[in-house]
Amino acid sequence: MPALAQHRLKVRYTGGLADDSVLPAYDGATSIDGITRAIHIATHAYMTGEVVSRATALRGASLLIKPARQGSFIFEIIAMIEANPATTGVAAALGSAPFYDFLKVALRRATGWLDAEPETKHLKKLYDRKQPPALMKPPADLDALAETLEGSLQDAHRPIGPEGTIGKIEIGSPRRKLLTFDTETKDWVNTREEAENITVYQGNVTRYNALSRNGRAFIDQLDKVVPIRPDGDFPAGDLAHLTWSLHGSNIGARSKLLLRARTVTSAGGKVKRLLLADCARAPAD
Incomplete structure (x- = not known):
């Protein structure tokens, strides 16, 4: 039998009906399914990259669920992890800290915390590398994972109000809270629309994954870093501009781009990501 590590996640619903240790049947079941599905997808990414x-x-790996307990509405998810996940390798395979850290970053990015980064030494080192170690698969693209998790997390947030019957949902390890779902994160995961019109932004690429083509850029007009991704009509020849801008960012040189993009916004109107139509080097000041 392979070595197994057991990681426990406590999911607590509070406010409204949850304070009486009950959930609305349909919305509650949908939420539990959404949370479990999100953790399943994130665990798959952790194990395989x-x-x-x-x-x-x-x-x-496998996921188990324990029945609800009294005290608000609480249930547990137990992740049974074998050694050698792609995200950590042998050295940190069975430790709980990297797994909890990975889940926290993935779920936080998926719910609006775009600046969430790994905190454990091993994951920080892994994601700071320009290339994965020899004979090791690249780790999962966290921005791609965050975008993929949105559908599951829409279901997870279903009972949360103002029109809902639950105040918030907390997910944590046995020792500490990892993240909270509330009305603000519900607005984020429920994407309002993908703009049809093109907006021109200026910024510089701060991260770019040549395999997934997902990246990040500091956008001058927004004064923050946002996820970016070449859209289906993006010219292949413009990919070189993205890597040029990233190289300039890494060495501290001016490497501004003009990014023509369709904007994806949350239900609350916040910019979630930019879908790039094309890009070009910005003229010098």
Whole structure:
């Protein structure tokens, strides 16, 4: 039998009906399914380095669920993890800290905390590398994973009000809270629209994954870093501009781009990501 590590996640619903240890049947069941599905997809990414859109069969791991307990409405998810996940390798395979850190970053980015970064030493080192170590698969693209998780997290947030019957949902390890779902995160995961018109932004690329083509850029007009992704009509020849801008950012040189993009916004009107139509080097000041 392979070595197994057991990681426990406590999910607590509070406010409204949850304070009486009950949930509305349909919305509550949908929420529990959404949370479980999101953790399943994130665990798959942790174990394999692959981002999938469905809760496909886990490799090297399994998830169990324990029944609800009194005290608000609480249930537990237990992740049984084998050694050698793609995200950590042998050294940190069975430790709980990297797994909880990975879940926290993935779920926080998916709910609007775009600046969430790994905190454990091993994950920070892994994601700071320009290339993965020899014979090791690249780790999962966290921005691609965050985008993929949005559908599951829409279901997870279903009972949260003002029109809902639950105040918030907290997810944590046995020792500490990892993140909270509330009305603000519900607005974020419920994307309002993808703009039809093109907006021209100026900024510089701060991160770019040549395999997934997902990246990040500091956008001058927004004064923050946002996820970016070449859209289907993006010219292949413009990919070189993205890598040029990233290289300039890494060495502290001016590497501004003009980014023509369709804007994806949340239900609350916040910019979630930019879908790039094309880009060009910005003229010097």
